[in-house]
Structure formats: C-alpha cells, structure tokens
Amino acid sequence: MDFKIQTAELDALARITADALVVVFGGEVLAPGLDTVVARHAQAAIKLGDFALKAGQALTLMQTDGVKAPRLVLAASGKTSLTAARAALAAGLAQIKSRGAVSAAVAFVGFDAGLAESLAEQTALAGSEAVYVYRHTKPSAAPASKLAKLVLVVSKAAAKAAKAGLARGQAIAAGVELARECANRPGNHATPTYLGEVVQSLGKTHGLKVEVLDRKAVEKLGMGSFLAVAQGSDEPLRFIVARYEGAAKTVAPVVLVGKGITFDTGGISLKPGAEMDEMKFDMGGAASVIGTLRAVAELKPRLNLVMIVAACENMPSGRAIKPGDVVTSMSGQTIEILNTDAEGRLILCDALTYAERFKPAVVVDVATLTGACVIALGGVRSGMYASDDELAAALTAAGDAVLDPCWRMPLDDEYAEGLKSNFADVPNIAGRAGGSITAAKFLQRFAGKYRWGHLDIAGTAWKGGAVKGATGRPVGLLTHFVLSQAK
Structure with missing residues (x-):
C-alpha cells in the first residue's frame, strides 16, 4: 500500500480529493474547528440515530453534499487514547475495504496534538492490516480490498512528527507482513531451509551479513541440545545469523534470538491431534525477529543488530530423542529431557550461548514457548521476563508505544527449585505450576553473561478459529525496542 502525508487544516476536510474520506472522531463531542460541511453531515447522522460518538460506531455516507470525496466515512473512538483511535480507524477502513475505493484520506479530529506521530504510525499499521490477504497456498483467495493508497491528512504544525511516524509505521508494517507470511505458510512450505532463504534474500536487498549454518557446522559448534531436537526429522536444520551494521564495530550490538520450530508434533511426547495444524505457528518467534530485521534494515538506525534463528522440526521417529535422554548443550551443561514437547528451550539455550x-x-x-503463558495472559499481552528493571521498563515502553503490549513476569530464584535432576545438570521441565516462569528460569541459566530479556508469545503470535492466522506480533514491540537502544 502507498502511504502519503497531506497537509490541510480541519476546516478544509470537505475539499480533500480521494475515493473516500475517513474521519476518526476522538471523544464524545465534535471537535471545534471541524469543517462545517463534515460537521453538518455528522450531526445529521447523529440526530437520525444512524451514528453516535461512541466506540465501535462507523457509518458510510455516499455522495454527500459539499464533500468532494464520494464516500464520507464517520468513525468514532469514544475516547481520545491511541488504542481507541486505532480501533476506530480499523472500523472506518472496514467500511470501505471491500468496496470500490482505491484511495482513502484519513483525518483524526479531537485527539491531542502530541499523538500525531503515533497516530501516523498506527495509520500505516492499520492500513496494511486491512488489505493483507494470505494467498501463497491459496491463489484463488480474493483480494481483501482494492484500497491501494492511504493519505493521512494533518495540520502543517503536525506534519514533521506525522512523517516520522508514518515512515516508522511503514517499516514495521512491512516487517509484520513478512512475519505473517512466514508463519502462515504450512510446515511443508515454511521449512528451516525456507527461513534461511528468506533471510539471505533480505541480506541481498539491504546489504546485511548473513550466515546459514547446516548440521555439520552446528555439530562443530557443539550445539548438542539443538541437534537433539532436530535429529528426529528428515528436514535439515538451519542456524541462521544476520548482522545489520549501522554503527561502528566497537558498538556492542543488540541481539534478537528467535525460536524457529517450523512444525512441532511434540516429538515422542506427542501432542493431541486437535488443532495440531496450528503448530506450524511454532516458529512465530523466528518470524518476528526476521520481520524486525527487515523493519530495522529499512529504517537504518545508528546501531548494530544481530538476528539469530535456530530452525528445525520436532518430529517423532526412530531417531528422535526420548524422555530420559541426556544431551550436552553448547555451554557444556547437560540436560535431562523429561518431555520432548518442551523443545523450544532446548534449541534456544544453544542459541543464547x-x-x-x-x-x-x-x-x-x-x-512461542509455553501453553502456560496463554493460560496466564491470554492473547492480549506477551509474557516478558527481564534480568533487570531498566530492560523490563524499556520492553514495556516499546510495546505500549506501538500497541503491542507485554507484561512483566517474575524471575524469583525460588521458581528454579523444580529444575533439578538426578542424572544431569538440569531437566528441561519442572512441574506444571508456573510453567512459563520455570521455562524462563531454564533459559536464564544460559544467559548469565549479558543483559537478557525473554518474550513468551505463545498467546499473541497467532489467532485460532474463524480468523486463524499469524498476527506478526511482536514485530512492533521489538522494532521500537531496538530503535530505543540507539539513543
């Protein structure tokens, strides 16, 4: 989608040229200074009971007198928060995305001027989401919309901030779409080899340094834990490393590590058959860090970023690891595998080393580490763990800024007491209680030599049911976090 900024004051909205004019109202009163023609049509719709300045309300008026755009879309947020504005814009775009409009102009009225940059960012994200359609294995899928151009109308005073927000939003939207495309593809398409090829393509496009390691190279590195998970599958593993260098080599990089289980059967500890198809989404962590790499490479901040993806399948076979097996990780720590379905932490621990x-x-x-995180937080917030308060605050702020929120979870030492084994340095699971926390405590053992954060996105990486599909989260959170590290 093509995104643009157009400067115009609120009293000139009726003269905007587009196939549709989408006006998003903040609060429960019409903003002062609003174009009198637009205000008159909104007041008439309110008087007739067809529209109200309440959250979730949206109405399309056709060929309205005095409005240059043939479609006038009224959308109400009910509140003046960024979250309410995004929801109202989505409702407004839903009014036109399946119709014939090719271009739309969007104006926010009644919102604080300080939100200009964030509103512009959310415009790009909402517009991209509105027109996204997965079609790689469904070429017959009809396009979601003819909408191809979105113009954000802002005042001259807000133009600079809006341009910055729109540029960031476009980059994040491209990253989100790439993450969704990777995760939505079935396991026989989105293989570890495919993920390596995607990152290599990004490397060529954006001038990144990319290495894709095969089994032999991984064996040489001594990644016994990663190899143990991969050994049950005929699909070759890939260990993918990409480097964006936007600062001097002496500047310590931000490192993002993604879990890339391209299909998870649970291994010998086989999962139930119901909804197992959704285990193609178990590489959502990998998809999100790949998407973030793309967003960062497009924005070109002055920092260094390293992206690491450990990718393989978790399959049952005569070669697969068994409960009770003991493997040696790259760190030298031995791990007793009590449950082969707790495999994500087994590949991540070697990547963290x-x-x-x-x-x-x-x-x-x-x-997408634990079902326990889904029970704890549902599908609204990602679970977040951090080795220090400053890092936790930075991750929280990043998520809040882009409406991709997380929630800090505890890392008390007492939670590690269940991680004891008679036969190895550590087992790969503890008891059922606090499963997301004990999984994080396992990973923390391998991340003691640097500042470390962990995002459990099992509840946020995809949706099930009628709207089944990848969300692209937490590309927004990660991009904002990485950008914050350049300051």
Whole structure:
C-alpha cells in the first residue's frame, strides 16, 4: 500500500480529493474547528440515530453534499487514547475495504496534538492490516480490498512528527507482513531451509551479513541440545545469523534470538491431534525477529543488530530423542529431557550461548514457548521476563508505544527449585505450576553473561478459529525496542 502525508487544516476536510474520506472522531463531542460541511453531515447522522460518538460506531455516507470525496466515512473512538483511535480507524477502513475505493484520506479530529506521530504510525499499521490477504497456498483467495493508497491528512504544525511516524509505521508494517507470511505458510512450505532463504534474500536487498549454518557446522559448534531436537526429522536444520551494521564495530550490538520450530508434533511426547495444524505457528518467534530485521534494515538506525534463528522440526521417529535422554548443550551443561514437547528451550539455550560471541549490549529471545503463558495472559499481552528493571521498563515502553503490549513476569530464584535432576545438570521441565516462569528460569541459566530479556508469545503470535492466522506480533514491540537502544 502507498502511504502519503497531506497537509490541510480541519476546516478544509470537505475539499480533500480521494475515493473516500475517513474521519476518526476522538471523544464524545465534535471537535471545534471541524469543517462545517463534515460537521453538518455528522450531526445529521447523529440526530437520525444512524451514528453516535461512541466506540465501535462507523457509518458510510455516499455522495454527500459539499464533500468532494464520494464516500464520507464517520468513525468514532469514544475516547481520545491511541488504542481507541486505532480501533476506530480499523472500523472506518472496514467500511470501505471491500468496496470500490482505491484511495482513502484519513483525518483524526479531537485527539491531542502530541499523538500525531503515533497516530501516523498506527495509520500505516492499520492500513496494511486491512488489505493483507494470505494467498501463497491459496491463489484463488480474493483480494481483501482494492484500497491501494492511504493519505493521512494533518495540520502543517503536525506534519514533521506525522512523517516520522508514518515512515516508522511503514517499516514495521512491512516487517509484520513478512512475519505473517512466514508463519502462515504450512510446515511443508515454511521449512528451516525456507527461513534461511528468506533471510539471505533480505541480506541481498539491504546489504546485511548473513550466515546459514547446516548440521555439520552446528555439530562443530557443539550445539548438542539443538541437534537433539532436530535429529528426529528428515528436514535439515538451519542456524541462521544476520548482522545489520549501522554503527561502528566497537558498538556492542543488540541481539534478537528467535525460536524457529517450523512444525512441532511434540516429538515422542506427542501432542493431541486437535488443532495440531496450528503448530506450524511454532516458529512465530523466528518470524518476528526476521520481520524486525527487515523493519530495522529499512529504517537504518545508528546501531548494530544481530538476528539469530535456530530452525528445525520436532518430529517423532526412530531417531528422535526420548524422555530420559541426556544431551550436552553448547555451554557444556547437560540436560535431562523429561518431555520432548518442551523443545523450544532446548534449541534456544544453544542459541543464547552462541550469542555470547558478539559481546552484546543486550539479548532478547522470542518464542512461542509455553501453553502456560496463554493460560496466564491470554492473547492480549506477551509474557516478558527481564534480568533487570531498566530492560523490563524499556520492553514495556516499546510495546505500549506501538500497541503491542507485554507484561512483566517474575524471575524469583525460588521458581528454579523444580529444575533439578538426578542424572544431569538440569531437566528441561519442572512441574506444571508456573510453567512459563520455570521455562524462563531454564533459559536464564544460559544467559548469565549479558543483559537478557525473554518474550513468551505463545498467546499473541497467532489467532485460532474463524480468523486463524499469524498476527506478526511482536514485530512492533521489538522494532521500537531496538530503535530505543540507539539513543
């Protein structure tokens, strides 16, 4: 989609040229200074009972007298928050996305001027989401919309901030779309090899340094834990490393690590058959860090970023690891595998050890790690763990800024008491209680040489049911976090 900024004051909205004019109202009163023609049509719709300045209300008026755009879309937020504005804009775009409009102009009225940059960012994100359609294995899928151009109308005073927000929003939207495309593809298409090829393509386009390691290279590195998960599958593993260098080599990089289980059967500890198809989404962490890499590469901030993806399948076979097996991780710690369906932490622990070689400023790993996190937080917030308060605050602020929120979870030492084994340094699971926390405590053992954060996105990486599909989260959170590290 093509995004543009157009400067115009609120009293000139009726003269805007577009196939549709979408006016998003903040609060429960019409903003002072609003174009009198638009205000007159809104007041008439309110008087007739067809529209109200309440959250979720949206109405399309056709060929309205005095309005140059043939479609006037009224959308109400009910509140003046960024969250309410995004929801109202989505409702407004839903009014036109399946119709014939090719271009739309969007104006926010009644919102604080300080939100201009964030509103512009959300305009790009909402517009991109409105027209996204997965079609890789469904070429017959009809396009969601003919909408191809979105123009954000802002005052001259807000233009500079809006341009910055729109540019960031476009980059994040491109990253979100890439993450969704990777995760939505079925496991026989989105293989570890495919993920390597995607990152290599990004490398060529954006001038990134990319390495894609095969089994032999991984064996040489001593990644016994990662190899153990991969050994049950005929699909070759890939260990993918990409480097964006936007600062001097002496500047310590931010490192993002993604779990890339391209299909998870649970291994010998086989999952129930119901909804197992959704385990193609178990590489949502990998998809999100790949999407973030794209967004950052397009924005070109002055920092260094390293992206690491450990990718393989978790399959049952005569070669697969068994409950009770003991493997040796890259760190030298031995791990007793009590449940082969707790495999994400087994590939991440070796990736976290590998990250040490970059002498990172901070490492954040991202994984669809535990069903326990879904029980704890549902599908609204990602679970967030951090080794220090400053990092936790930065991750929280990043998510809040882009409406991709997380929630800090505890890392008390007492939660690690269940991680004891008679046969190895550590087992890969503890008891059922606090499962997301004990999984994080397992990972923390391998991240002691740097500042470390962990995002459990099992509840936020995809949706099920009638709207089944990848969300692209937390690309927005990660991009904002990475950009914050450049300051």
